[in-house]
Amino acid sequence: MSTLADLLAEHTKLSDAAAGHLQRLVAEWQLLADLSFADLLMSVRTENGDIVTVAQCRPNTASTVFPSDEVGTVVAASGQGGGTDGRGGPQLERAFTADRVLRDEDPEWLGAVAIRREAVPVGFEGDGAVAVLTRAVDLTHPRLPSPLELAYQDSANDLCQMVADGTFPHQEGNPRGLSTPRAGDGFVRVDEHGMVVYASPNALSAFHRMGWTTELTHTRLSEVASSLLTDPFESDDVATMIDAAVGTSAPPAGPYRDVGMRMEADARRATVLIRAVPLRPRGRSSGAVVLIRDVTEVKRRDLALISKDATIREIHHRVKNNLQSVSALLRLQARRTTNPEARGALTEAVRRVASIALVHELLSGSVDEEVDLDEVVARLVPILVDVASGDATIQVRHRDRLGVLSAELAMPLVMVLTELIQNAIEHGFDATTVDNEIEIVADRDVRQMRIAVRDNGSGLPDGFEMANSDRLGLQIVQTLVSIELGGTLTMGPNPSGYGTEVGVVIPLR
Template sequence: MLTVRGEGGAMVTVAQCRPNTASTVFPGDEVGRVIGRGADNRVARAFTDGQIHRDEDPTWHGAVAIRREVIPVAHPASPAAGPRGDAAIIGVLIRATDLTHPRLPSPLEMAYQESANDLCQMVADGTFPEKEGNSQGLSTPRAGDGFIRLDLSGVVSYASPNALSAFHRMGWTSELAGRRLTEVTAELLTDRFESEDVAAMVEAAIGPVGSARVPYRDDVGMRMEVDARRATVLLRAVALRPRGAANGAVILIRDVTEVKRRDLALISKDATIREIHHRVKNNLQSVSALLRLQSRRTTNPEAKGALNEAVRRVASIALVHELLSGSVDEEVDLDEVTDRLVPILVDVAGESRVLVRRVDRLGVLPADQAMPLVMVLTELIQNAIEHGVGTGGGEAGTAEARATRIEIHARRDVRELAIEVVDNGTGLPEGFDLSTSDRLGLQIVKTMVSIDLGGTLDMRRGDAGGTQARVVVPLR
């Protein structure tokens, strides 16, 4: 448990750790329990003198006899530190042992307890935790993942079954106890530089601070991921220096082979998907170029118009695939697509009297929603271009009067995205009915909005003339 001092000298428990492989000593939740001033002398003394205190006699909690050890948590860099550099006490750790059912501890428990005693003393000294140089952002292996105790010469004095299993996965076939760990890793690791880095990490952990034999190095990271012949493991070295005297080190090891394989599989899959999008984009652009070439050779106006429509539809799909080829999460920025799509549509239409402006942000959508929505926008913008050129408002004879202005508005919340394409053209013809319209572009829009997007489409005459097309799409 971790206890800190509150207002008025009262102490409160702020954290509690329960064992994973045994029953908990305290059946209730101790977090939030307040210890009044003077109610617990050993906790109060640990706050005052910064020394570790142990109960001489066990304390009974119901039918359970408990012996406590109170460890002060020192922080040399705290603003409350003394003028001589004395560490300030910012809290106390309480270790509780159940004495009701005494038994002979296993070698694993003895190794855990010996290392825990050293670490608790280092907590009281203000030297643990220390800077580990974890610049790679690696996770932390736990003692249950794999535990190795090293003596002052770097020889393994104890290795847990999980640690042995990890080394066997790496290719080691015999016992670890009695072997120098750096020699074992040098034999197993495939990269010589990784082997040298592991040796430097271990030597920095077991060597005395400032020793002429093994100087302590701040540049040596104390967490490392290494590859052996058949496995990948994560290593962490914890130096044991109670009262400033070196007492070996603890090496924690976690087998991350399967995690790395899954990561590599995901990376490979992601790269394959992006390459597919890139090739599809190239093929579609080739098709678009061929259609445009055929359109220029065609003299029939109706055939030329049909080919130009096919060019812009293929170009819009190719543009989405181009953006997906550079995306890592299969999402499309609709604003970027729209801004790049508009010049293509104007160019294919061959009109210089069209002003298209995106007023609001459309945001980012998953690829399965973005693809049909881009097609819908393509058709609506192209429809506004075809039916609005040369009908703008403004004074007669001016460029403004001859220009078609098209604006793209959007409103988005957590539930839906609403897009409006507004133009200043001639407006919808008399008696227009969206449900009975036989225009191919509108049929494409209706199908994609209702079936692919599950949304709604509405087209009506604008208040100041022109046409207003509104698409509402639910967001997932």
């Protein structure tokens, strides 16, 4: 099955930032589906004007409305007004241009099921709707809602308005990789003053296991939670986190500085995972949802996984150390070699081994096998300039954000950048050039990454053809780009009119 990123790349030309916002929404929308007792569908407008469904979520708290998979379905064809197939096309058309949540007055029948649809425009950075979220609720068997259902639905309505405002979900810090409790694990609704309005039975059970012996309603949740924790620092952090989500205090510093936070804390007899989700429809606080999950048993099983993760990172660390030892030996051999050609070859080998060692060093500190290319370039460029430029003054500018890539893409791409920068330093300039400068330009979207390494030097030699070049560095680059990365490589004049530009285009999906 295609991922959301694949579908967005296939059907849209959304920016990387807008696509990231939709991916964060899909990562968090299970909470919205559970609180709404509703199926959720995400739809986007394609390049040719169609509206297509790219993601679907079913609730854990109610039966599904759509038993079939709706992902990939064209809801409304361009110029046809949305059709009459029961998928809500006309409502979606209106939602893309509306700045509010659209609610149907009357239910519609989908087979034997009566459903009510709500279309929520997904706002992003004030640019209008980049997608539309559909809530479909089963109304076939109406009944009087329970207090739990009323609390769920009230919170869900606030979250939907925040989706339309573009303020949910937040880019919250989660450096420890903590999971998200579900509404069914334990749900507490607090008002704008931090007082508990409703607590689900599972939430009460979790607090009772932590040591609380009475009801939670009409208590100040931050004070209750902090009184039960054994570590005084965790106690203060949890209280600050809840109050910050409600809006009664400033957000905490550090990894929990943004609203929408989570923590794992130890009470006297239990370990719990707590998450506070602020409710600020139209920018005004209406309280918060606090989710709590008893993870005492899960915590014990996680210790084994933590041990394995530490082993993988230790392997990367040892590989880095071994590569650095190899690099040091090659450097020592280069110094003792009198043949200039052999010394140059050994120096190039030192550089290549060092670039691979740098990637392994970053992976040794990563928990998800991903590499920040901007950090690699920032640490690699000074080494290359210092080693290769000699007496010449060369400035390397890294202008655009390269972003994060998986290890299997980052490793060959770092080698490519190393060779291109090195080649520009060694061969791009001559005695006539002044203000020597190399520029790394990048452009990234959901489909591909485009990188250009430009210099303002003497340009390519007359009659130069990349396919016929016998330079080892260029041969390495061509092999890595075409085989390892599945991309394309071009060489030509710098658009500024002086020097050379080498372009690399690689697919990200």
